Amino acid sequence: MRTVPAANIAAVGVAAPTLRLAAADVAAAWGRAGGRGQCAVCAHDEDTLTLAWEAADTAVAAAGLTTDAVDGLWWGTSRPPFAEGPSHAHLAAALGLPAGVSGALTAGSAHAGMEALLGAWDAVAAGTASAALVVVSDAVLPGTGTSMEVAAGAAAGAVVLTTADGPATLTARSTHSRPVLDRYRGDGEDETRDSYDARLFREQVFLPALAEVGAKLPGADGQRWSLPDPDGRLGRAAARVLGTAAPASAAARAELGDTGAAAALVGGAAALAEPGPLTLVGMGGGRTTGVVVEVSAPVPGADAVGARLERGRAAPYAEVLRARRRLVPAGEQVEMAVPPGSAMFVRGGPEVLGLLGGRCVACGTLNVPPSIHPTCVACGADKFDLVPLARRGRVHTFVVNHAMPAPFEAPLPLAVLDLDDGGRVMLQVVGTGAELAVGTPVELVLRRYAVERGVPVYGWKARAVDGEGTG
Amino acid sequence: MAWNRVAVVGAGLIPFGELFDQGYEQMAAGAFRAAVGSVDHGFDPALVDAAFVATQRGTLWGQEGIGGNTVPTAIGLAGVACTRIENACPSGSDAFRVGCMAVASGVHDVVLVIGVEKMRDKSSEEGLLARAAGGHPVYTRGESAPVLFAPFATRHMHEFGTTREMLAAVAVKNHHNGTLDPYAHFRNEVTVDDVLAAPPVCHPLGLLDCCPQTDGAAAVLLVSADRAQDFTDRPVYVAGFGTATDHPYLHEKADFVGLPATTLAAGRAYEMAGVGPAELDMAEVHDCFTITEILDVEDLGFCDKGKGGVLALEGETAIDGRLPVNPSGGLLAKGHPIGATGVAQLTECWWQLREQAEDRQVALRHGFALQHNVGGRGSGVAVVNVLTTNR
Numbered sequence: 001m002r003t004v005p006a007a008n009i010a011a012v013g014v015a016a017p018t019l020r021l022a023a024a025d026v027a028a029a030w031g032r033a034g035g036r037g038q039c040a041v042c043a044h045d046e047d048t049l050t051l052a053w054e055a056a057d058t059a060v061a062a063a064g065l066t067t068d069a070v071d072g073l074w075w076g077t078s079r080p081p082f083a084e085g086p087s088h089a090h091l092a093a094a095l096g097l098p099a100g101v102s103g104a105l106t107a108g109s110a111h112a113g114m115e116a117l118l119g120a121w122d123a124v125a126a127g128t129a130s131a132a133l134v135v136v137s138d139a140v141l142p143g144t145g146t147s148m149e150v151a152a153g154a155a156a157g158a159v160v161l162t163t164a165d166g167p168a169t170l171t172a173r174s175t176h177s178r179p180v181l182d183r184y185r186g187d188g189e190d191e192t193r194d195s196y197d198a199r200l201f202r203e204q205v206f207l208p209a210l211a212e213v214g215a216k217l218p219g220a221d222g223q224r225w226s227l228p229d230p231d232g233r234l235g236r237a238a239a240r241v242l243g244t245a246a247p248a249s250a251a252a253r254a255e256l257g258d259t260g261a262a263a264a265l266v267g268g269a270a271a272l273a274e275p276g277p278l279t280l281v282g283m284g285g286g287r288t289t290g291v292v293v294e295v296s297a298p299v300p301g302a303d304a305v306g307a308r309l310e311r312g313r314a315a316p317y318a319e320v321l322r323a324r325r326r327l328v329p330a331g332e333q334v335e336m337a338v339p340p341g342s343a344m345f346v347r348g349g350p351e352v353l354g355l356l357g358g359r360c361v362a363c364g365t366l367n368v369p370p371s372i373h374p375t376c377v378a379c380g381a382d383k384f385d386l387v388p389l390a391r392r393g394r395v396h397t398f399v400v401n402h403a404m405p406a407p408f409e410a411p412l413p414l415a416v417l418d419l420d421d422g423g424r425v426m427l428q429v430v431g432t433g434a435e436l437a438v439g440t441p442v443e444l445v446l447r448r449y450a451v452e453r454g455v456p457v458y459g460w461k462a463r464a465v466d467g468e469g470t471g
Numbered sequence: 472m473a474w475n476r477v478a479v480v481g482a483g484l485i486p487f488g489e490l491f492d493q494g495y496e497q498m499a500a501g502a503f504r505a506a507v508g509s510v511d512h513g514f515d516p517a518l519v520d521a522a523f524v525a526t527q528r529g530t531l532w533g534q535e536g537i538g539g540n541t542v543p544t545a546i547g548l549a550g551v552a553c554t555r556i557e558n559a560c561p562s563g564s565d566a567f568r569v570g571c572m573a574v575a576s577g578v579h580d581v582v583l584v585i586g587v588e589k590m591r592d593k594s595s596e597e598g599l600l601a602r603a604a605g606g607h608p609v610y611t612r613g614e615s616a617p618v619l620f621a622p623f624a625t626r627h628m629h630e631f632g633t634t635r636e637m638l639a640a641v642a643v644k645n646h647h648n649g650t651l652d653p654y655a656h657f658r659n660e661v662t663v664d665d666v667l668a669a670p671p672v673c674h675p676l677g678l679l680d681c682c683p684q685t686d687g688a689a690a691v692l693l694v695s696a697d698r699a700q701d702f703t704d705r706p707v708y709v710a711g712f713g714t715a716t717d718h719p720y721l722h723e724k725a726d727f728v729g730l731p732a733t734t735l736a737a738g739r740a741y742e743m744a745g746v747g748p749a750e751l752d753m754a755e756v757h758d759c760f761t762i763t764e765i766l767d768v769e770d771l772g773f774c775d776k777g778k779g780g781v782l783a784l785e786g787e788t789a790i791d792g793r794l795p796v797n798p799s800g801g802l803l804a805k806g807h808p809i810g811a812t813g814v815a816q817l818t819e820c821w822w823q824l825r826e827q828a829e830d831r832q833v834a835l836r837h838g839f840a841l842q843h844n845v846g847g848r849g850s851g852v853a854v855v856n857v858l859t860t861n862r
Contacts, residue, residue: 336608336609336612338608344608345608348607348609352609352610368610368722369607369610372607377718377723396626396727397622397623397625397626397629397727398622398625399617399618399621399622399625399673399674399675399676400671400673400674401613401614401615401617401618401621401672401673401674402670402671402672402673402674403615403617403672403673404613404615405596405597408613411671411674412613414613414614414618414622416622416721416722416724416727417722424722424723425610425722426610426611426622426720426721426722427610428612428613433674438625438626438629449609449612450612457608457609459609459610459612
């Protein structure tokens with residue numbers, strides 16, 4: 001077997017969406033008995049991009065890097081926010097990566113997460129990237145009323161790969177390919193199909209593929225491994241075959257459901273805290289890939305994984321249906337005066353996604369957003385340095401709006417924030433606003449503000465730091 | 472100051488409300504007829520040689536992009552010089568200010584200032600309570616009109632201990648005044664408990680903290696002071712006016728306890744008129760929300776900053792109080808048909824100074840009345856006009 005030059009993991013980060021759907025609630029709604037477990041669901045303003053941002057931002061911070069040091073971004077997701085469009089560029093801008101950042105968006109199946117990891121590994125090994133950010137995210141949209149509805153989850157994971165010595169090393173890889181129709185979604189289709197026979201695929205496709213991949217992975221000891229589990233039984237079945245305990249990914253699977261392209265990394269992220277070999281397995285689109293990670297020391301960020309994945313709140317089925325836009329109000333929606341494809345977004349897109357301010361060279365005042373401030377609001381000077389605004393601050397004043405037409409959902413809190421760098425912004429706040437007061441500390445998070453004329457529009461929202469988990 | 476003095480010789484409005492049976496043109500014609508009919512010695516409409524039309528929200532009735540030229544034909548003055556003034560909520564008061572300048576400069580002799588606004592051809596859901604208030608497509612998303620004022624309530628409460636009961640006292644007072652005004656949209660009393668129990672619109676503001684969505688029109692007739700006696704033996708004069716701007720986005724505000732545009736505009740108007748708050752017998756101020764009146768009375772100098780919350784609570788701004796504020800019922804009860812609002816406030820001032828305000832007549836001591844609007848994104852524009860009985 002050919003050996004591949006190693007790449008090292010400098011840090012890891014994960015993100016989970018806000019909502020948790022209990023299978024029992026879904027069963028009751030459909031007049032069925034029982035229902036076990038839960039899955040993670042994106043709130044109305046979350047998606048694979050906002051999750052990817054949060055996981056990546058966390059990983060970069062844990063690595064102790066500034067974003068301008070990241071020179072490659074590999075993002076794997078089965079659901080890029082734009083089926084065709086600037087998905088990768090949006091994520092790079094939101095993360096504040098340099099405009100010259102290399103990398104790729106991999107998509108097309110739940111295997112996309114492993115493709116992103118392998119692509120970044122190759123780039124680091126080849127020397128075309130020195131600090132590669134790998135992000136995997138997914139938010140499966142199942143058909144309403146299908147068995148997949150309570151199995152399909154959402155999450156994101158990210159690692160920073162470097163050539164420098166690191167606490168964990170990618171040492172081996174193996175891929176197996178076979179043209180079978182597993183998880184599937186056609187061109188223009190919204191929902192992922194619950195098309196395959198669970199037992200057929202478990203016994204005839206997935207387990208044999210795992211065996212093929214495992215057999216070609218030197219260093220995989222079969223003790224710690226992470227894999228996607230579409231029907232919630234594959235993990236146990238594989239453990240029986242291997243004669244080992246439950247996979248490392250069992251905890252994440254129980255909390256989040258099947259997170260598709262994100263499952264291998266998200267499921268194994270917590271295990272990066274303990275030395276020893278760890279095998280990550282990703283599957284989808286008929287392809288299965290295993291990667292062996294040799295952990296020599298706790299990977300920065302790994303200790304926070306468990307708490308971050310548990311950050312969420314139980315949501316009733318109706319809220320989940322609204323968030324997934326399966327339950328939508330009749331009537332017209334209020335659209336922005338400015339379409340997302342218009343000149344204003346060409347001028348102002350980077351400053352909105354990057355949350356940039358113009359710092360007045362003369363007096364230091366931050367002018368937000370820069371594009372509409374050719375003149376400093378404080379001193380009237382006209383020279384500015386473009387800078388990212390601080391992502392933390394405190395509530396200066398706030399409101400909770402209750403009277404708005406679709407697509408807004410009341411209650412909608414909005415707050416004027418005094419940011420830690422002296423900047424001032426007024427942004428929406430996630431949650432109900434019940435925890436807000438003048439002086440409440442907040443952090444800023446990327447969220448999807450709306451889907452305008454079919455186009456997702458992103459911006460920043462505030463989240464009460466003390467209100468974590470109440471999203 | 473070298474300007475020809477201006478007199479208001481006629482003023483009138485149509486009863487405000489949800490005027491489903493009247494279109495924009497009918498409302499304009501009704502207001503013009505009311506103004507013409509109010510001129511003591513009679514008025515030939517053909518004397519009007521320029522008109523200034525205030526209409527802010529053409530978008531609410533599908534007339535965006537229409538200049539002032541809808542109105543002359545509607546009121547029988549086709550051919551007259553006519554300009555539309557759009558300056559957010561102060562559109563009506565600014566049209567008055569511009570009309571005054573047209574007369575004061577000597578360019579025009581007889582000027583019509585008419586404000587017309589059709590708000591209720593659209594539902595509440597499509598009105599200003601619910602719709603986005605414009606501005607940046609992302610940064611201002613979710614901002615309806617109440618969002619532009621409610622942050623000031625939150626902060627005023629935080630810094631000065633202002634309470635919801637103090638806000639409610641403004642609504643109670645203005646609704647009471649509205650019961651005395653036959654032109655008011657709402658003519659019912661409300662209690663503090665009613666206000667506190669009303670559904671939330673934009674925390675900390677509830678439904679009764681907000682003005683309604685109202686149709687209306689109002690008109691005034693301006694002439695040079697030298698010609699006033701041709702029309703009336705009881706003219707009201709323009710003592711002064713001022714307007715000012717402030718940053719348009721909320722996050723740019725220096726603080727959230729006052730509206731600087733109001734203070735600047737008032738200072739300019741007071742200086743021009745040569746009077747201050749102590750000489751005012753009454754004021755019609757912009758109470759689009761209860762908190763706005765509290766900010767106004769502070770920013771206009773009626774009381775110290777932070778003390779506005781107690782004025783209504785202690786009756787100081789009631790019709791029989793130290794300085795009556797919004798005897799017409801204000802925007803909260805009379806209504807806020809945006810372009811018409813300022814012109815209707817001036818009509819109330821005109822009636823009060825001529826002692827024609829019937830049950831809501833205030834005591835005249837100095838013969839000065841103040842009218843004020845503030846609005847636009849971030850309350851970035853304010854206009855103050857001062858009228859007087861003194862030549």
